[in-house]
């Protein structure tokens with residue numbers, strides 16, 4: 001499984017969202033929507049082998065985690081407004097420690113960013129932190145196949161416009177996360193997802 005997790009430092013944690021003001025009062029929800037687009041949408045298809053998480057730390061109810069499962073998504077279209085409406089619906093529900101489905105393939109839970117990463121580590125996922133100053137992707141010699149020919153389970157960690165912060169960087173270091181740099185210039189998180197997908201797609205050809 002290929003999974004991405006975004007720390008959305010300012011994104012809304014209730015359904016009280018103005019869809020016309022995603023970058024402002026909704027706390028950069030535009031960025032979350034673009035990451036959903038980049039995670040899943042192909043031309044006339046969806047990436048069914050991908051899962052995307054965003055963990056929101058904005059007002060009024062932080063944290064709230066969202067999980068999108070490619071294999072289960074239905075009726076979602078690639079435009080930001082459509083994605084934002086599904087997110088609004090999910091955030092309108094009360095969240096608890098366990099994942100609860102809002103609409104097909106979209107779940108919410110009251111989970112911290114770190115909780116999800118630890119869960120993945122315990123499930124033997126390989127954890128990568130996408131970072132400007134990481135080891136260049138080309139030097140990684142990525143071989144994401146297990147010996148039995150199945151894909152290795154991988155989680156890619158991303159920050160938003162603010163980043164993930166020093167404490168969470170330290171947490172990732174202690175967890176043994178590997179830092180990958182995708183470019184010598186700083187990119188938007190959604191563009192990093194596209195580049196990462198592209199690199200993995202090429203490994204399969």
Ligand SMILES: C[S@@+](CC[C@H](N)C(=O)[O-])C[C@H]1O[C@@H](n2cnc3c(N)ncnc32)[C@H](O)[C@@H]1O
Nearest residue numbers: 130131132158159162163181182183186187189
């Ligand atoms: C707009 S950048 C964040 C900028 C923020 N000021 C910071 O200090 O982290 C959004 C995220 O994209 C990822 N990113 C940006 N440029 C990257 C690069 N060249 N290689 C790998 N990941 C990158 C990182 O995960 C980063 O947190």
